[in-house]
Amino acid sequence: MKVNINGRLLSAGMLGTSLVLSACSGVGEQAQKPQETEPSQTTAPAEGGSIQSRVKPVDFSLYVNYDWYTAPAWAERPHGKWITENLKVSLKPIQSNGAAAQKLNAMIVSGDLPDVVVLDRGKDVERLQKAGKLVALDPYLSKYPEFVKNVGEKNLNMLRSADGKLYQIPNWYINGGKGNGNAAYLIERKIHKALGSPKLETWDDVESYLKLVKEKYPDVIPLDFGEIRDGADVQMLGMLYSGAAEDRTPAFLSPGSGQVFGVPKDGRLTSIYRDEAFREAALVSSRWFRQGLTSQDLFTQTRDQILEKLKTGKIAVFGAYDAVVEGIGREANNLLKAKDPEDGYDVIWPIHKAGVSKDKVFPSGYNTLGWNVNVITTKAKDPEAIFSYMNWATSPEGQQILFYGPPGLFYDKVESGVPIPNEAYIKRDPKKYDELKIGEFNWNGNTAYVDTTKGQREKLLPEAAQDWTTQSQANVSFKTSKDMTEFSNLDPVPNSEEGIILQRLKDHYKQTVPKIFFAKSDDEVKALIAEADQEAAKLGYEKLLQWKTGQWQANLKKLQGQAGK
Numbered sequence: 001m002k003v004n005i006n007g008r009l010l011s012a013g014m015l016g017t018s019l020v021l022s023a024c025s026g027v028g029e030q031a032q033k034p035q036e037t038e039p040s041q042t043t044a045p046a047e048g049g050s051i052q053s054r055v056k057p058v059d060f061s062l063y064v065n066y067d068w069y070t071a072p073a074w075a076e077r078p079h080g081k082w083i084t085e086n087l088k089v090s091l092k093p094i095q096s097n098g099a100a101a102q103k104l105n106a107m108i109v110s111g112d113l114p115d116v117v118v119l120d121r122g123k124d125v126e127r128l129q130k131a132g133k134l135v136a137l138d139p140y141l142s143k144y145p146e147f148v149k150n151v152g153e154k155n156l157n158m159l160r161s162a163d164g165k166l167y168q169i170p171n172w173y174i175n176g177g178k179g180n181g182n183a184a185y186l187i188e189r190k191i192h193k194a195l196g197s198p199k200l201e202t203w204d205d206v207e208s209y210l211k212l213v214k215e216k217y218p219d220v221i222p223l224d225f226g227e228i229r230d231g232a233d234v235q236m237l238g239m240l241y242s243g244a245a246e247d248r249t250p251a252f253l254s255p256g257s258g259q260v261f262g263v264p265k266d267g268r269l270t271s272i273y274r275d276e277a278f279r280e281a282a283l284v285s286s287r288w289f290r291q292g293l294t295s296q297d298l299f300t301q302t303r304d305q306i307l308e309k310l311k312t313g314k315i316a317v318f319g320a321y322d323a324v325v326e327g328i329g330r331e332a333n334n335l336l337k338a339k340d341p342e343d344g345y346d347v348i349w350p351i352h353k354a355g356v357s358k359d360k361v362f363p364s365g366y367n368t369l370g371w372n373v374n375v376i377t378t379k380a381k382d383p384e385a386i387f388s389y390m391n392w393a394t395s396p397e398g399q400q401i402l403f404y405g406p407p408g409l410f411y412d413k414v415e416s417g418v419p420i421p422n423e424a425y426i427k428r429d430p431k432k433y434d435e436l437k438i439g440e441f442n443w444n445g446n447t448a449y450v451d452t453t454k455g456q457r458e459k460l461l462p463e464a465a466q467d468w469t470t471q472s473q474a475n476v477s478f479k480t481s482k483d484m485t486e487f488s489n490l491d492p493v494p495n496s497e498e499g500i501i502l503q504r505l506k507d508h509y510k511q512t513v514p515k516i517f518f519a520k521s522d523d524e525v526k527a528l529i530a531e532a533d534q535e536a537a538k539l540g541y542e543k544l545l546q547w548k549t550g551q552w553q554a555n556l557k558k559l560q561g562q563a564g565k
Contacts (some may be wrong), residue, residue, distance in 0.1 A: 015253075051146055052391045057088035059531070062255060063107070064093070065100045065119035068227060068303045075120075077440055081357035082406035082542050091441060092351040108133070115380040118171065118443050120257040120372050121159070122335075122491035123133050123499065128375060129161050130493075135376040135383040136165040144391040144517050150388035150446055151175060151394065153469060157367055158488055158558070169390050173370035180447055181364025181481025183239065183250075184323040184472060186345040188316050191217060193342075202354045203243070203284055206317065208291040213316040220313075223294040226320030226328070227303045230256030232510045234517075236298060239319040239363050245277035245350030246360035249482045250321065253278065255506040258372075260487050260548070268549045271532035271541055279526070280353060282516045286525045289517045299514055303328075311335050313343060323347075323363070326439060333468050334430035346473040350480050364481035369488055374443055394444040396453075402442040410438075418453045418460075426465045451478075486555050490548045498547045501540040 064071065071093030074080040084090045094114050096103050104124065107113050113133060119125065128134050141148055141156075148156065152175035157249040159168045174180065187200065191213065200206050210222035238250030248263075253272055263270030263278075272278045288294050295301065309315050310332035323329045329345055337344040350361045374390065376383045392398040396417050404411060404419045410428070411419035427455040455474060458466050492498035510534045519525045 004340055007176045007436070039314035051089065051395050051397055054144070054388055055087045055089065055392045056382065058382055058385035058389060059090045059092065060115035060386050061382060062116040062118065063104070063114040064096065064443070065124065066102050067096060067098050067100045069100075070095060072440055073524075074194045074441065077437055078405050078409060079401050079438060080441060082401060087389065087392070113377040113379045115377060115386060117375050117377065118372060119375070121168065121369065122257045122487070123494050124257070125373065125375060126161065126491075126493055128377070129163075129167050133377050133379075134167040135378060135380065135389060136167055137169070137376070138166055140384060140387045140391075141166070144388065146395055147387075147391045150449075152368070154559075158369055158485075159373070167375055168373035169375070169387075169394075170370040171372050171374060171443050172447050174366065174368040174447045176448040177479050178448070178451065179366040179478065179483055180451055180473065181244075181366050181477050182322040182324050182473070183320065183350075183363035183480070184329070184347050184477045185239070185351055185363075186318045186323055186329055186350075187348055188220075188313050188343075189346050190313070190340070190343045191220065191316050192346070200348055200351060201358065203351060204239075204354060206351050206357065207293070209287065210288065210317065211291075214293060217316065221295050221309065223288065223317045223319075224306065224309065224315045225294070225298065225318070226322065226443050227301065227306060228299060230254070230259075232256055232506055232513070233259070234285075234298070235320055236289075236294065237281055237513060238321070239350075240285055241277060241281035242363040243350055243352075243356060243361050244280040245275075246357055247362070247482070248277050249362040249365040249484065251365045251484055251487065255494075255502065255509050257491060260490060261502070261505070262545050262548055264552075267553070269545045269552060271533065271536065271545065273529055273536055274415055282529060283522055283525050285354075286516050286519050287522065290520065298517070307332065310345070312454050318345070319363070323336045324469050324477050326434060326469060329472065330467075330469045331434050331548070332432075334434055338429065338431045344468075349476060362480055364477055365484040366481045367488060368483075368485045370445070370447070384401055390444050394446050395443075395520060396446070396449045398444070399442070399446050399449050402444075403439055403454075405436070405438040416456075417449070418456045421457060421461060421465075426461060428465070431470070476549055486559060487552060488555055490551050492544070492547060498544050501544045504539045505536060505544065508532070508539060 026540075074091045074093065075084065080091070088204070095445075104117070108128070117128075125134075151170060151173055154168060155173050155175060156166055159170060160166050172180075177416055192198075195212055195216065197208070198209055204224075213220060213222040220269070224471050225239060228234055233250070233254040233256045235250075238253055241253050242248050242250055251259045252263050255257075259270065261272065263272055263275045264270075287301070289296075297305075307328060309310065310318060310328065313336055318329075320328060324347060329347075333344040349358060350363050352358060352361045376386050380386055393402060400414060400419055407419075410422060410425035412422050451473075454467070454470050457468050492502055493502065494500075513526065515528050516525055519528060
């Protein structure tokens with residue numbers, strides 16, 4: 001999961017190599033003086049150039065369907081400027097302004113759709129497809145064979161719609177045997193050290209520590225979590241659920257788009273309200289909330305507000321589905337460390353209930369289909385040109401630019417696909433490097449390429465220059481992520497019987513979870529779960545679970561059949 005929120009934007013005039021490095025003043029001696037040349041304006045960043053040479057010039061609009069996402073200006077990113085100058089491609093972001101669903105609905109109703117939409121797989125994609133608003137990509141697959149090679153035929157087949165056609169271009173897909181994930185718990189380094197560096201492994205360990213923080217640091221929030229997702233997914237509950245029993249992950253709980261909302265047991269999906277792990281997670285969540293050990297603004301705070309608290313070190317323990325990415329954990333860690341080398345945030349192994357094996361705790365879940373998808377709408381004047389850009393963007397050649405920046409900035413050569421870090425990168429100021437927002441607009445992420453080269457690049461760096469996110473992923477978050485590919489495509493069409501049931505159950509869940517958190521006792525929590533179970537049954541939960549089980553079992557057969565070919 002790649003997100004950068006509300007960073008300082010640099011003017012377009014600052015984006016030549018020497019000026020960008022000057023903007024990063026403090027990254028080292030090389031950054032203090034202009035380099036002899038600006039970033040290459042003509043040379044392809046990788047061997048060959050066949051993919052780059054077939055990119056058709058195009059300007060297109062792009063809408064990211066998330067409340068929390070605010071896009072910076074394309075031309076003010078060094079990689080955006082390079083792409084426009086070299087490929088004659090430019091991208092115009094359309095903002096959600098914090099109301100993504102309403103914005104998308106308004107665009108659909110008015111017929112004024114953008115050229116490209118980035119959104120979750122599932123109901124909205126199928127709604128657009130059934131309305132005839134999406135461009136089928138199949139005619140381009142033979143013309144741009146690199147796309148199939150990079151994404152993988154198995155992944156593309158899993159992304160096909162009911163009519164057998166492909167409309168979706170995946171983002172952060174995995175073509176290969178390794179998984180990934182960004183969920184983690186962070187601890188504020190100076191506070192933890194000042195309190196004796198106690199072990200934080202089990203819920204009991206953490207509860208004792210949170211009480212100590214509350215006593216010794218009254219102006220610090222002992223425990224906090226990421227923002228509410230999809231209107232219903234409370235990250236505190238999801239993160240703690242992953243440690244309540246073995247082989248659990250937050251997607252089992254959430255009724256949101258692309259999630260499971262059912263617990264696998266004996267070959268079928270069962271009610272979350274009858275899962276003992278859900279009950280345990282609900283009990284500890286409610287207890288810590290009513291004891292004032294976690295933020296009392298849990299249900300209303302925005303991502304920006306959470307980041308501001310992290311950046312001032314005012315959260316002692318933090319958990320989130322994307323805690324280690326650039327715009328949250330790394331940005332906060334690098335800012336604190338810039339002020340005080342002894343400060344920052346450390347990643348710890350996911351906390352869990354006593355008796356649960358630490359090696360079977362999975363706060364992250366990965367899907368080889370990736371995080372979300374791009375769809376090209378019928379409003380696009382030249383959909384093939386957009387596809388030709390995305391074919392380049394998702395290739396190793398494109399990922400070098402989108403993830404590592406243009407050549408001549410922080411690397412001067414590429415060996416075996418790895419951009420070799422130069423002195424400007426080695427001596428960079430991490431905080432000011434983050435402000436460049438290199439990695440923004442990478443909505444065609446190629447996980448296998450990025451994770452492999454990122455790890456190889458880090459090995460070339462002295463320890464002090466190694467990237468906090470990369471280390472956090474390699475040491476913890478990638479190791480505690482569960483393969484969830486078999487649970488793909490479990491969202492029913494919204495106007496189907498199962499889709500209507502799911503929406504009613506989601507509304508019910510959104511009402512139930514806050515009641516659990518605000519409960520005044522454990523007995524009240526248990527009573528609320530029992531009531532929720534009864535009400536969910538009346539709303540048709542069992543029928544929905546039967547449908548989801550059928551989809552799940554069909555996925556398993558499809559995956560097994562493809563694996564045997």
